[in-house]
Each structure stands twice: as structure tokens, then as C-alpha cells.
Amino acid sequence: MRVMKIAIAGFGGVGRATARLLLSRRERYRRLYRRDVRLVAVCGSRSGLFDANGLEADRLDVLEAGLTGPDFVAATGAEVLIEAGPSDFRTGGPGLAYIRSALSGGQDAIVISKGALVHSGAELRQLAKRSNALLKISGAAAAALPTIDLLDHSLLGSTVIGVEGILNATTNYLLDAMTSRGIGFEGALREAQAAGFAEADPRNDTEGWDTAAKLLILANFGLGLELAMEDLTVTGIQSVTHREIEAWRADGLVPKLVGSLLYANGGVRADVGIRAYPLADPFAHVSGKTKAIRITTDAMGETVAMSHGTEPLATAAAALKDLEHILKARSAEGPPREA
Amino acid sequence: MRVMKIAIAGFGGVGRATARLLLSRRERYRRLYRRDVRLVAVCGSRSGLFDANGLEADRLDVLEAGLTGPDFVAATGAEVLIEAGPSDFRTGGPGLAYIRSALSGGQDAIVISKGALVHSGAELRQLAKRSNALLKISGAAAAALPTIDLLDHSLLGSTVIGVEGILNATTNYLLDAMTSRGIGFEGALREAQAAGFAEADPRNDTEGWDTAAKLLILANFGLGLELAMEDLTVTGIQSVTHREIEAWRADGLVPKLVGSLLYANGGVRADVGIRAYPLADPFAHVSGKTKAIRITTDAMGETVAMSHGTEPLATAAAALKDLEHILKARSAEGPPREA
DSSP states (O other): OEEEEEEEEESSSHHHHHHHHHHHTTTHHHHHHEEEEEOOOOOOOEEEEOOTHHHHGHHHTTEEOOOOSSSHHHHHSSSSSEEEEOOTTTTOOHHHHHHHHOOOOOOOOEEEEEEHHHHHHHHHHHHHHHHHHOOEHHHHHTTSOOOOHHHHHHHITTTTEEEEEEHHHHHHHHHHHHHHHHHHHOOOOOOOHTTSSSSSSSSHHTSSSSHHHHHHHHIIIISSOOOGGGGGEOOOSSTTTTHHHHHHEEEEEEEEEEEEEEEETTTEEEEEEEEEEETSSGGOOTTOOOOOEEEETTTTTEEEEEEOOOOOHHHHHHHHHHHHHHHHHHHHHHHHOOO | OOOEEEEEEEOOOHHHHHHHHHHHHHHHHHHHEEEEEEEEEESSSSSEOOOOTTOOOGGTTTTTTTTOOOHHEEEEEEEEEEEOOOTHHHHHTHHHHHHHHHHHHTTTEEEEHHHHHHHHHHHHHHHHHTTTTTOOOHHHHHHHSSSSIIIITTTTTEEEEEEEOOOOOHHHHHHHHHHOOOHHHHHHHHHHHHTTTSSHHHHHTSSSSHHHHHHHHHIIIIIIOOOGGGGEEEETTOOOOOHHHHHHHTTEEEEEEEEEEETTTEEEEEEEEEEEETTSGGGGGGGEEEEEEEEEEEEEEEEEEEEEOOTTTHHHHOOOHHHHHHHHHHTTOSSSSOO
């Protein structure tokens, strides 16, 4: 049976969940794709593991110092890189070097962290095209929520008119708390931080940047646009006042932080900001960790998707959905690629 | 440029909308798939049209008597059949003979009407497998709502635990009217019939059979089950009483006719009946012509999709999404098939 070698770069919660889920599905891959899928390498920022015969789950707890970096991964002979490192869209994060190296060498890449895709998306798409590598990004686009899938697969042929997404759990939580209990932004934030729903520095979420990053990835990878962060108008929730919250409530509206793309007058407008929805709109009921997207097309009308899963498992499953699409594509090709 | 010849059998509203949309997208097919897609034949129950060079939109209004039937379609040399005839799941409808003939001859088939899929789904899957033909059914599974797509593509790798769908517009309309205006089933039905939202004989919708047919197609084509109508417990909305409606309303619940599949104890339970949802559930807000599905999996949690489009355009677009998937698959194959 043909072997497919996988490496995972970035070995925090999501990377580990992905490794475990992948190992639990090896029999499935054998049965459906006739492939012996081996996890040959994993690495974090300082340490890693390598075994050409494949790592087993019980070996993943103790990493060896020094086994890390793009050159380490390249030397493992992995055909597919799964990148799950920390996300930093201002620098591309540590993932960028791994993804560059993989795609340049013709390895397929499954990207979970958003940083590199936001920072250097166009370059990475070019690299993949040039080396005929597959670049899959479901995990980065909004974890288990089908977004790219809808654009690429379910709505294929129809022309997108607009996209609207509730893509950030922290702002959902904060707006919920402010609306349902009449507390202000600062109070809601302290509560959320105490409960683990907001980070110590919450600005990436509250100021809309996380939503903007996901919207940008959708626009550039799903819709063929070439937007940069500067092209987006980004407003967060940090300045929402109690009076605004009360006014929405009085009008029967529910505020959400939304990323949106609208095609109009031959161009596209992309922004992130608060929109308030009436109760009859499914978006009014997207709360907590649920994420949602609404795509409007010329021929298929409105399509809404919502997703609520347990993390990091759901994100790992999204990345491994990408792996199955790679397995399908590479199996359909016939002759094995040169190792 | 390679040609791909298409025939449409069943030429009512949906068939005509599909023909028009297909012709409007010929340039797209050339550009994306390097294929000259030609609509070489259309036919209704008594008449049709044929032109090996491709029919244009302005010729579709006047059909010629006698040009109809599976043998007529087979003789046109079409490589893809789009079946859009009337649906009858008790006999398979007129579509069954067309689909059988196409698949037996190795033609790919895009099926929009549900009848044949419910009546002879297993046989049609076998025929397709034997002749290496593609059998696509998005239009039948619930028009523009992604259902099969979610199972086959977006949730790939995760194990389905349950499926719940609001799949019928007529019962949505009737339950809405009964709940919001306190009228009984018979009164709501007369209103709906007058407004064109319910058929003269509404039992296919109101007794749950339309929902059951869609659920069965999802189960058998999307989940690899082998269910027959007799395996489903089907309850409609015709016996709902004013008292039940009032009780739900008092409890803050919204009743919907739902088709559901639940895996439990090594088996699967399939039924159609009323479920009442709290307002926080997105299903409580699926009304009118909106359709929805919720799929629960082990790894990706809950995924909900909703769709609202203008018919028959949205169904035509779903069928032509299937066509693009066929174009992709057939383009990836390399050498042209023998004509």
C-alpha cells in the first residue's frame, strides 16, 4: 500500500488534537483511499519528534529538543505539512516559514493558523500554483464552519453578491453579556477574562482583528480577491455604549460583530463592525461559541451555515477534512509522485 | 475544445430554468473547464428538441411532437442527462426510465426529481457503479440547501450521529399560520391553497411524504444507508390540534415538521414528525420557503445550514452545481472518453 507521510508543525492544543485524531483514523484512510498515512514528524517551537515509520499516539508526550524548523520538516520526507502554530498576521507567525518551505518543495499544505495566510496569502497561493502543491485552509477560515467549502463546492457556478459572518466567539460572549445583563463593555470583559472566554490582551478579538483576518482569508482564498488588511474598515465592540445596547434591545434587535463583503458598483466593500439583527433573522441567535456565515448569490439566494463544536477537536477535524480532500485528489492522479 | 453534450428530460418550470441557466453559463464552462458545453436535446412527456450543434435559448419555446423518451435521449449522443420530470416515489415517475437508460449507457446523470431516487435508489447506484457513470442528486436532496455536500465534503471524516431537517415549505407555511393566527389546520390549508402555497391535493406535503422522500434520499445517497419508505415512521401535520399549538406557544416553542435520522444502539432510527423548538434554536426561525438541516457529528459538533432561494432558479442552480462537479471530475481524468 502506498504511504503518505504527514508532518505537523505547531504542537500546542490544536496540533496535538490533530495528531491524535489523525492517528485514530489511519484505518479509515487505508480503507477509503488505500493509503498508509503516517505521522512521521511533529514539532513545536523548540522540540519535536521524527520517525520515518510513523509516530504512535503514546510517543507524542515527550518531544526531543532541537527537532524543529522548516529544514527539519523538509528532511523528514513528509508529503503533507499540517501547520498549527500560533497566529500572527502582522508578521506571518512562525508558520509562514514552514508553509513557504513546504509549498516551494511541492509538499501539500494544510494551514490552520491564520497569520501566514493574512500576511502572505498571495505569495503562498503563487508558490502552490508553481509547484503544483495543494494549499488547504479550512481550519483557518473558521474551523468547523463550512465557508470555503460553500464558496468552492456547494454554491459553485453562482455569483456571490455578499458575505456576512459572525466569526468570533469572544465578541459574541461580550455582546451577549452586555445585552442580557445590562453591564458595560469593561465589566463584561472582566467577567469574560475571569471565565477564560477572553484573553488578557483581548484587543485582537474585541477590536475586530480576528474577524477581519478570517474575512480576509475568505475573500482572498474563497473569492479570488486580493485584499490587504488596509482595504478593510474595521470597527470593534470596545466603544459600544450601554445606551446603544439599550436602544437595540428596545427595537427588538440583537447586536453581533460581523465581517461582511458586499459586491457593488463593480467593486467590493469589506468591513468589520456591529450589525443589529431582528429576532426573525437566524444571525440574532448565533451566540457563544457558535459561528455563522451567510452567503448571498444571484441564483441560489441566501445560504446560511452555523457551526458549534468542541475545540480543539472541531478545528482538528476541519484540518483533517482538508487531508481527505488531498487524499482524494492525489489518489485520482494515478501514478505516485516521486518521493 | 472538447465538447460536452447535455440532454434535459422533463421540461416544466425546473427543466426550462435549468436549460436557460446552463446556456447563460456556456462561456464560464469554456473558461474554467475548457469545455464547449452544448444543450443538444430537451424533452417533455410528448415533445422535444434536438440539435447536435446545441440548442439556443430562443428555440426552447416550441417543441416538436414525438421527440421524447429514453431512446430519443440515448440517440442524441448526450454525455450527461439532467432529469427534471415530475416526481412520483410510488412508481419512480417518468424519470426512472431516463435515468436507467443513461446510467446503463455510461452517461452521467443529474437527477432533480425525487421519485426515481426513492423508488429505485439502490438499483441506480448499482447501475452507476457498474458503468462508471456519475450520479448527482443535489437538486433532489433539497434544492439549493447543501445537504449531500455537507455529508460528502464539508464534514468528511467525521462520524454522523444525527440529522434533522426542515425540508418542506408547505408545512412551514401551514404551521406558521396556525401558530401566529390561531387558526386550525383546515382553515390554514384553505388559505394556503388560495395563495398557491399548497396543492389541491396537499397530502404529499401535509402527511409528511415529501419530507420523508428527501430524508430517505439523504440517508441512502449521503450516508450509505439502505432505507425504504417502510423503514420510516412518518407523521404529518394534518392532525395537529389548536390545543397542541397553544400549548407549544405557552411554552415558548415553535413547531416544525422535521425529518430526522438518529444513530443509536448500533442502528439508525428515521422518522418524520413535528418537533417544537425553543426560540434560541435556529430551527425555530426557519419559516416560509426556507429549508434547513442540522447534522451532528462526533468531531465537528453541530453544523446547521439554511437556504432560501427563488424557485425554480435555485433548484436549477443546484443541478448545475452538480454539472460543474461532473465537469471537474471528467476534466481531471485526462484522456477524453469515447463518444
